[in-house]
Amino acid sequence: MSDRPADDRFERPTVWSNPSSRAQGTTPGSFAARPEIGGPRSFCSPDTPGMPQPSDRTAWDFMPPGWTPPRAGETRWTPPPGWTPVTQLDFARLGVVTAEMARVAEREPHLTPEQVRDEVAAGRLVIPANKVHLGHRLDPMCIGRASRTKVNANMGASPVSSSTAEEVEKLRWAERWGADTVMDLSTGGDLDATRDAIVRNSTVPIGTVPIYSMILGRRIEDLDADVILKGLEHQARQGVDYFTVHAGVRREHLPLVRRRLIGIVSRGGSLLAKWMLVHRRQNPMYELWDEICEILRRFDVTFSIGDGLRPGGLADATDEAQLAELETLGELTERAWRHGVQVMVEGPGHVPFDQIEYNMKLQRRLCHGAPFYVLGPLVTDIFPGYDHITSCIGATAAAYHGAAMLCYVTPKEHLGLPKKDDVKQGCIAYRIAAHAADVALGIPGTRDRDDELTKARAALNWEKHIELSFDPDTARAYHDEDLDVDTDFCAMCGHDWCSVRISKEIVEFTSGKDADYAWRQPKVTEALSAEQREILERRGVLAPEEIHRLASKTRSRMGAATGQKASCHSDYADDEEALRLQEDELRAEPASR
Ligand code: SF4
Numbered sequence: 001m002s003d004r005p006a007d008d009r010f011e012r013p014t015v016w017s018n019p020s021s022r023a024q025g026t027t028p029g030s031f032a033a034r035p036e037i038g039g040p041r042s043f044c045s046p047d048t049p050g051m052p053q054p055s056d057r058t059a060w061d062f063m064p065p066g067w068t069p070p071r072a073g074e075t076r077w078t079p080p081p082g083w084t085p086v087t088q089l090d091f092a093r094l095g096v097v098t099a100e101m102a103r104v105a106e107r108e109p110h111l112t113p114e115q116v117r118d119e120v121a122a123g124r125l126v127i128p129a130n131k132v133h134l135g136h137r138l139d140p141m142c143i144g145r146a147s148r149t150k151v152n153a154n155m156g157a158s159p160v161s162s163s164t165a166e167e168v169e170k171l172r173w174a175e176r177w178g179a180d181t182v183m184d185l186s187t188g189g190d191l192d193a194t195r196d197a198i199v200r201n202s203t204v205p206i207g208t209v210p211i212y213s214m215i216l217g218r219r220i221e222d223l224d225a226d227v228i229l230k231g232l233e234h235q236a237r238q239g240v241d242y243f244t245v246h247a248g249v250r251r252e253h254l255p256l257v258r259r260r261l262i263g264i265v266s267r268g269g270s271l272l273a274k275w276m277l278v279h280r281r282q283n284p285m286y287e288l289w290d291e292i293c294e295i296l297r298r299f300d301v302t303f304s305i306g307d308g309l310r311p312g313g314l315a316d317a318t319d320e321a322q323l324a325e326l327e328t329l330g331e332l333t334e335r336a337w338r339h340g341v342q343v344m345v346e347g348p349g350h351v352p353f354d355q356i357e358y359n360m361k362l363q364r365r366l367c368h369g370a371p372f373y374v375l376g377p378l379v380t381d382i383f384p385g386y387d388h389i390t391s392c393i394g395a396t397a398a399a400y401h402g403a404a405m406l407c408y409v410t411p412k413e414h415l416g417l418p419k420k421d422d423v424k425q426g427c428i429a430y431r432i433a434a435h436a437a438d439v440a441l442g443i444p445g446t447r448d449r450d451d452e453l454t455k456a457r458a459a460l461n462w463e464k465h466i467e468l469s470f471d472p473d474t475a476r477a478y479h480d481e482d483l484d485v486d487t488d489f490c491a492m493c494g495h496d497w498c499s500v501r502i503s504k505e506i507v508e509f510t511s512g513k514d515a516d517y518a519w520r521q522p523k524v525t526e527a528l529s530a531e532q533r534e535i536l537e538r539r540g541v542l543a544p545e546e547i548h549r550l551a552s553k554t555r556s557r558m559g560a561a562t563g564q565k566a567s568c569h570s571d572y573a574d575d576e577e578a579l580r581l582q583e584d585e586l587r588a589e590p591a592s593r
Contacts, residue, residue, distance in 0.1 A: 019439050019447040025454075030442025032400075037115055040369050042124070042145040043441035045401045051361045055368040059089065059123025062337040062368075067093075087300040088129065090340045092121035100127050100140035107139075108147045110444040119146050123333075124369040126342040128181065128205040128302040132239035139203045141180055143344055143371045143405045148443055149434035150405040152207070152373070153179035153427055158417050159188030168197050173420050175204055177427035178470075181241075181405070183207040187267075191216060196238055205241035207304055211268050211285075220271045221278045225288055232292060236299040243301055244268065244346060245292060247285035248328040249308035251276045256321035262312040265349070269308020289332060293339035302342040304373055305329050310349035313381050317351040318359060330366035344371040347403070351377035356394060360402030371404035378409070387413040392429040399437030406430050421538075431470065460500055462486035477532040484528075 015029035033044045040054035047053075066080035076095050085091045091098050097113045101120065104127055105113040119125035125144030134140070143150050153174035157167055167186065174182050184198045184206060191213045199206050214223060214231040232243065246268035254273055257263055264270040272283050285292065296303060309325040311317040329345050336343045345367045351359055356377065363372045376391030377398060383390050391409040399406060410418040410426035418426065438446040449468060456464035462479065463486065469475040482491030489498035528536070 017442040017444060019442045019444065020451050021445040021448055022451065024451040030440060032441045035442060037111070037146045038118060040124070040364070042119075043438075043443055044145070045357065045441070047361070048357055051357060052365040053361075055365045057368045059121065059337040059368070059370075062123075062334045063093070064338050064340055085340075086297055087340050087342060088120050088127045089123070089337070089342050092117045093340075100129050100134070103140045104142040104147075107141060111146060115146065116142065119144055120342070122369065123337055123343065124371065126242075126302050126344050126371055128207070128241040128342070130236065130239045130241045130299050130301055132237065132299060133199055133202075133206065133241055136200050136239060137203050138205065138241070141205065143181075143373070145369070145371065145402070145404050147404075148438050148446065149399040149403070150180035151178060151427065151430040151434050152181045152183055152405055152407045153177075153423060153430075154183045154185050154407065155418070155423065156184050156186035157189035157191075157194055158186075163189055164194040164197050167194050168201050170418075170420060170423050171198050171202055173423050174427055175202070177424050178431040179204060179408070179427050181205045181207060183209075183244075183407070185209060185212065187212050187216075192238075195235065195240070199239040206239070207242040207244060208235055208240050209244040209246075209268055209306070210235050210240075211246070211271060215271065220275050223275055223284065225284060225291075228284060228288060229291055229295065232295050236295055236301050239299075240301060242304045242344070243296065244304045244306040245285050246272055246306035246308035247283060247289055247292075247332055248305060248325045249273060249276075249283055250286055250325075250328055251282050253309060253321055253324050253328075256319070256324060257309065260311075260316045260319065260321070262316060264309060265312030266306065266308045266310055268306050269310075272308060286328075286332075289335055290339070293336050293341050296336075296341045297339055300342070302344065303332075303336050305332050305336075305343065305345050307346045307348060310347070310375070311351065313350050314352050314379075317348065317377075318355050322348065323362070326363060326366055329363075330368070333367045333370045343367075344373045344405070347372050347374040347398075348377050349375055350381060351379065351394060353379045353394065353397060356397040357401040360398055364402050372398075372402055373405040373407065374398045374403045375407040376409050384414050385411055387411065388426050388429040392433040395430060395433035396436050399434055400440055406434055428471065458500060458504070460488050460504060462490075473529065473532050474535050477528060477535040480528055480532070481536055 013031045016032065016034045018029045020028070031046075033041060033046050035043050040056075040058075063077060066083070068078040070076055077093060079085075079094070085094055085096070088098060088100060092101070095117070097117050101116045102113045104116045105111050108116070116125065120127060125142050125146060127140055127142050129138055129140045141150070155167055155170045155174065157163060167184070171182055181204050182198070182202060184195050185208070186194050195206075195208065195213075210231050211223075213235070214227050218227070235243070246266065249264075249269045249272050254276065264273055272285065276283055295301075307322070307325060307329065309321045311319065311322055316322070333343045333345060345363060347363055348359065356379075359377075360372060374395070377394040378387055378391040379394040380390050387409050388411050391413070395403070395406040408426040408430040410422040412418045412422045435446065439450065453465060453468040456468060466472050466475045466479065479490060488501045488504070489495045493499070495501070
């Protein structure tokens with residue numbers, strides 16, 4: 001019973017769904033809003049006062065012409081005679097669960113195939129799966145607020161660096177480090193061959209910005225309807241799963257960027273702005289929108305409607321130009337749904353931390369819940385070289401407040417073309433952001449591995465601790481850099497100060513003798529693998545020989561003979577004796593001072 005004055009007492013917020021399927025731990029649930037799959041909020045942060053409320057419309061309010069609404073006693077719309085479904089959205093509107101929806105439900109165990117179908121029909125979930133790519137190696141996945149937060153990795157050859165083989169290698173690397181989709185943003189080399197190789201080799205959906213290849217060998221001024229439509233059809237035939245099309249930048253928006261510190265930072269947005277100024281005409285992508293929709297529908301390519309006016313610095317965030325474009329993105333979403341095309345919408349960019357929630361919730365309202373796919377956002381501009389960190393702080397907030405997919409940023413952002421290790425750093429930073437948000441949102445099962453790792457850590461079971469780590473090689477290398485034996489402490493605090501070891505002595509459960517975490521045999525760490533050695537070498541602090549010499553010294557200082565575990569006094573008490581001592585201690589009267 002607390003003896004604090006009544007005014008100082010506090011209450012814990014309501015705890016909703018449990019993010020751990022095993023209901024483990026003393027914090028069993030999430031403080032986020034009550035989950036509402038099948039509604040506009042799905043998994044959702046509580047609203048700060050003044051935030052835009054969700055739209056009360058969905059893709060059901062933007063049906064293609066000729067469909068008949070359900071009559072009394074019916075639940076489904078009826079398409080016009082002779083109409084055949086093509087896209088996942090078409091099938092969902094008919095009430096059909098496709099093989100891709102069933103696969104998505106397997107990969108998102110908290111969703112049933114019917115829930116996946118219903119979210120696709122509402123326009124809140126997309127399954128980017130070009131029919132051509134499905135004929136190769138694509139493993140269908142989904143993007144939407146009812147599912148776990150996804151991560152995209154960008155790659156692509158530039159005119160000054162990289163090649164097709166290198167890009168395919170980066171694709172494999174991005175898949176290994178957890179990218180859910182990959183965008184090929186090549187602007188140099190053999191664009192067609194690189195795109196083809198990436199589509200054929202990928203198990204994840206591939207996105208592109210088709211305008212890049214449309215202007216190769218031609219001036220932007222010479223872009224016309226024929227080039228645009230043929231270019232889109234060519235890439236759709238190759239199997240690209242989603243297209244970024246910057247149709248939302250309109251001529252009337254251009255005066256709004258004049259006062260910005262950094263103008264237009266989207267490549268597609270700046271190219272189309274130049275086209276509009278030269279020709280004194282509307283954005284051709286906007287004017288051709290209905291024809292573009294028909295091409296995408298034939299192959300079930302998903303739109304990723306580009307934000308050509310995204311802010312390129314904190315000072316330009318949430319300005320008139322950005323929000324005017326966002327309103328047009330909402331209009332384009334409605335028009336694409338009328339063609340049966342799946343839609344996600346792209347978002348910023350560089351946004352101060354306090355403005356992120358507003359940006360996410362405004363998009364949810366204006367685009368009627370269509371998945372929001374955001375770049376970062378970066379929450380500060382002064383850390384070039386570390387923008388994977390500045391942006392993954394923003395990305396965590398974005399995912400918590402409404403983004404469905406996060407486009408990674410690497411340490412090379414603003415500075416150069418990412419190499420393999422930059423891709424890894426970006427992927428890991430963004431897996432952290434996505435996972436942190438999913439746990440906070442209370443998506444069922446998302447915390448299971450965290451809880452397992454906590455148990456392994458409490459039991460000082462290093463093998464399991466490292467096996468459960470997202471990057472076991474790096475975790476093992478860092479552990480062994482200082483202490484190449486697995487014992488009841490690590491080099492961070494040392495034996496006498498290891499609170500986990502002391503706690504392990506106090507409570508039976510955390511004694512490491514829990515059945516799942518039995519740790520009876522002395523263990524000697526395996527020698528480092530070549531990959532782990534490389535991680536240490538890349539750190540450039542000590543040569544591997546030096547690290548091992550120091551680690552061996554530590555081990556012998558701890559009294560370990562060659563090939564044996566260093567001992568500490570918790571090893572001297574057997575299970576029963578440890579338990580008896582703990583119970584005696586717990587029963588003992590507090591000592592007087
Ligand atoms: S020594 Fe410190 S960091 Fe290492 S296991 Fe013990 S408490 Fe954790």
